[in-house]
Amino acid sequence: MASDTHAAQAVSSCVDSHGSAVGMPQLCGDWIGNQVFWLVITLVVIFLVLSRIALPRIASVLAERQGTITNDIAAAEDLKRKAEEAEAAYEKALADARAEAQNIAQATRDEIKAELDVALEKADAEIAAKAAESEKAIADIRASALENVETVAKDTAEAIVAALGGKADGAKVAAAVAERMKG
Known part of the structure; x- marks a missing residue:
């Protein structure tokens, strides 16, 4: 029975006679030293893992990103400068x-004006030549018409004198018609 009483006795105030925890084991005062020890070990392991592995990797990634951002900004500024130079050019x-x-356009206008001036001078010369020819033709026609008028006037005067019953002298009729034609 001695062993029964020993088994019935509680090992600690946190465990009952059946070995089950009484209340919350984290708050049991008998285990605080053990919990603090494992907490310190866990924190040291986490610190070592973070400081030796995770944080250097994170720092290298951040440095790489910063370098990429700096390079991209420099490239953007260079491209902006090139774009401004291209725009200025x-x-x-x-x-x-x-x-x-x-x-x-001005040279073409001047050339066309010079060609137009030459063409106008040529046209003016042609017009002047044709006008001179026309005036000569008109003068010839007038002279011919005056000769014909004189002939018609002589013939008409002789016919009128003959119709009135007289005899017309050709020389007198010609002199009278010539005198009248002068003015």
Whole structure:
């Protein structure tokens, strides 16, 4: 029976006679030293794992990201500078092209004006020549018409004198018609 009484006796205040924990074992005062020991061991292991493995990896990843970000920012600034230079070159080329276009347009206008002046001079010369020919033709027609008028006037005067019953002298009729034609 001695062994029965020994088994019935509680090993600690945290365990009952059947070996089950009474209440919350974390709060049992008999186990606090053991819990503190394992807590310190666990914290030291976690610290060593974090400081030797995890934190250096995280630091290298952060440093790599920072380097990538810095490189990307530098590349972006370089590309921005190149874009500004390209834009300035484009604006200069555009201004040069506009100036060249204006020069070409002005040269073309001048060339066309010179050709037009030559064509106008040629046309004026042709018109003047045709006008001179026309005036000569008109003068010839007038002279011919005056000769014909004189002939018609002489014939008409002789016919009128003959119709009135007289005899017309050709020389007198010609002199009278010539006098009348002068003015």
